[in-house]
Amino acid sequence: MKIFVVSGLEPVFYREIELIGKLFFEEVRVVGGKQEQNGDFHLHFAVQGTGPVFANLTLKDILRDQTVKTAHRREVEAGLNEKEIRKQVKQAISYVLLQALQKATGVEQPWGILTGVRPVKLFHSFLLKGFSASETVQRLQKDYLLHPAKTDILTEIVERQKEVLPDLYTLDQEVSLYIGIPFCPTKCAYCTFPAYAIRGRNGLVESFLAGLHEEIEAVGKWLRENKVPVTNIYFGGGTPTSVSMEQLDGIFQVLKKHIPDYEMIRELTVEAGRPDTLNEEKLELLKAWAVDRISINPQSFQEETLKVIGRHHSVKETLDKFRLARKMGLDNINMDLIIGLPNEDATIFAKTLDTMRELKPDSLTVHTLSFKSGSVMTQNRDRYRVAGRDEVREMVKMARDWAKELGYRPYYLYRQKNILGNQENVGYAFPGKESLYNILIMEEKQTIIGLGCGAVSKMVSPHTGRIFRFPNPKEPKVYNETLRHHIEEKIRRLNEVYQCGNRSAY
Numbered sequence: 001m002k003i004f005v006v007s008g009l010e011p012v013f014y015r016e017i018e019l020i021g022k023l024f025f026e027e028v029r030v031v032g033g034k035q036e037q038n039g040d041f042h043l044h045f046a047v048q049g050t051g052p053v054f055a056n057l058t059l060k061d062i063l064r065d066q067t068v069k070t071a072h073r074r075e076v077e078a079g080l081n082e083k084e085i086r087k088q089v090k091q092a093i094s095y096v097l098l099q100a101l102q103k104a105t106g107v108e109q110p111w112g113i114l115t116g117v118r119p120v121k122l123f124h125s126f127l128l129k130g131f132s133a134s135e136t137v138q139r140l141q142k143d144y145l146l147h148p149a150k151t152d153i154l155t156e157i158v159e160r161q162k163e164v165l166p167d168l169y170t171l172d173q174e175v176s177l178y179i180g181i182p183f184c185p186t187k188c189a190y191c192t193f194p195a196y197a198i199r200g201r202n203g204l205v206e207s208f209l210a211g212l213h214e215e216i217e218a219v220g221k222w223l224r225e226n227k228v229p230v231t232n233i234y235f236g237g238g239t240p241t242s243v244s245m246e247q248l249d250g251i252f253q254v255l256k257k258h259i260p261d262y263e264m265i266r267e268l269t270v271e272a273g274r275p276d277t278l279n280e281e282k283l284e285l286l287k288a289w290a291v292d293r294i295s296i297n298p299q300s301f302q303e304e305t306l307k308v309i310g311r312h313h314s315v316k317e318t319l320d321k322f323r324l325a326r327k328m329g330l331d332n333i334n335m336d337l338i339i340g341l342p343n344e345d346a347t348i349f350a351k352t353l354d355t356m357r358e359l360k361p362d363s364l365t366v367h368t369l370s371f372k373s374g375s376v377m378t379q380n381r382d383r384y385r386v387a388g389r390d391e392v393r394e395m396v397k398m399a400r401d402w403a404k405e406l407g408y409r410p411y412y413l414y415r416q417k418n419i420l421g422n423q424e425n426v427g428y429a430f431p432g433k434e435s436l437y438n439i440l441i442m443e444e445k446q447t448i449i450g451l452g453c454g455a456v457s458k459m460v461s462p463h464t465g466r467i468f469r470f471p472n473p474k475e476p477k478v479y480n481e482t483l484r485h486h487i488e489e490k491i492r493r494l495n496e497v498y499q500c501g502n503r504s505a506y
């Protein structure tokens with residue numbers, strides 16, 4: 001725990017101190033100078049927030065007995081409102097603190113002061129305001145302190161997204177559907193998704209599915225009445241292929257019956273992440289329902305690692321199921337890898353990439369491990385050896401070079417809290433094999449209606465661009481008990497966001 005003792009700043013800005021501090025240290029506490037004199041860093045700010053914004057910082061590093069001074073001035077565009085000016089002040093505070101901590105610790109932060117999940121969305125927002133791509137890069141480097149390696153990948157991704165979805169900026173007239181199936185064969189140690197071990201719970205599965213069918217029917221009716229087309233459908237969870245063939249078939253039947261113009265949907269994805277949920281019959285069913293894209297996720301090709309993270313399937317099983325799916329003609333298969341899994345280093349990761357080279361999936365999402373609060377892995381963190389910042393950075397670069405060499409192109413990127421080495425997750429695909437849904441969910445350019453357990457509806461107003469979230473219950477039992485309520489509430493909110501029935505609250 002590092003204690004930052006702050007003076008010269010209103011407490012309302014302490015959140016910025018904490019966010020930047022956490023890029024350097026696992027735990028950070030921010031206190032006002034009057035409350036506590038002891039601490040690891042003493043920060044004295046002088047900030048002026050009218051006209052151009054000025055921020056000056058003197059940082060005393062008690063342990064290393066050194067003082068670092070940083071200063072920043074940023075111009076404020078004419079016509080900004082109070083809230084937007086305050087945002088500039090926050091950024092200026094983050095800026096001087098990041099520079100001071102980089103100098104004090106010698107640790108560089110490639111993402112600069114960006115601590116949010118969606119840097120690509122920020123890039124798009126500059127383009128939508130009329131900035132060119134090169135002007136956007138300049139601003140990200142100058143105002144947000146991004147390193148050129150990060151602005152390079154953002155530029156490449158934005159270009160790719162605009163090629164893949166030329167209508168990305170106008171897709172707010174349509175919606176996509178996310179279907180959450182909250183069951184898996186076993187629970188992985190790093191998992192915080194709604195995922196319940198399925199064995200022995202068929203009764204629970206059946207009643208959940210009955211509720212899901214009802215929810216699909218109600219949303220289908222709303223889509224039809226309001227003439228809102230569906231762009232994509234994405235099955236996630238959990239592992240949707242954990243349920244039986246008949247149960248999976250039942251969901252497709254209901255979708256076909258109730259979702260308007262079902263045949264016109266651009267992309268249908270089913271996550272089949274756990275290879276232990278797949279067999280020939282289920283793959284045949286996915287093909288029969290014209291599923292465009294599936295995921296089979298190894299995470300690692302190390303037997304030992306799979307045991308530690310609780311996957312309960314073997315490396316051979318992943319390889320066999322991938323080859324089976326290929327043999328059966330599934331021609332868009334995604335695989336996920338995770339960098340920084342327990343006891344894995346760059347040598348082990350290189351072996352995983354070698355195996356991946358033999359398979360050549362159509363797309364590959366390379367995650368960097370994040371220690372999410374609530375996961376078993378986070379609770380037992382002390383028991384694992386986890387790669388350090390430099391090694392994680394090396395593995396991220398290995399993945400990028402490997403993907404480039406094989407002809408994959410990055411097409412979406414997001415970051416998470418507590419991600420190892422302050423890195424990112426990147427989706428790579430061979431041209432033409434990108435997931436449209438992944439782009440849409442990350443860039444938040446259209447409404448995603450969540451159906452099923454733990455599914456979060458993210459409603460993007462086509463009138464104002466504002467975003468409203470509505471989560472479904474995570475637990476199957478609660479989902480069923482509150483089914484009527486959350487269906488009605490979702491429809492009510494959709495009506496408001498889409499101004500149906502002349503409502504105009506949003």
Ligand code: SF4
Pocket residue numbers: 183184186187188190191192193194195237238239273274
């Ligand atoms: S397969 Fe995915 S959803 Fe299921 S427990 Fe593992 S990480 Fe969670």
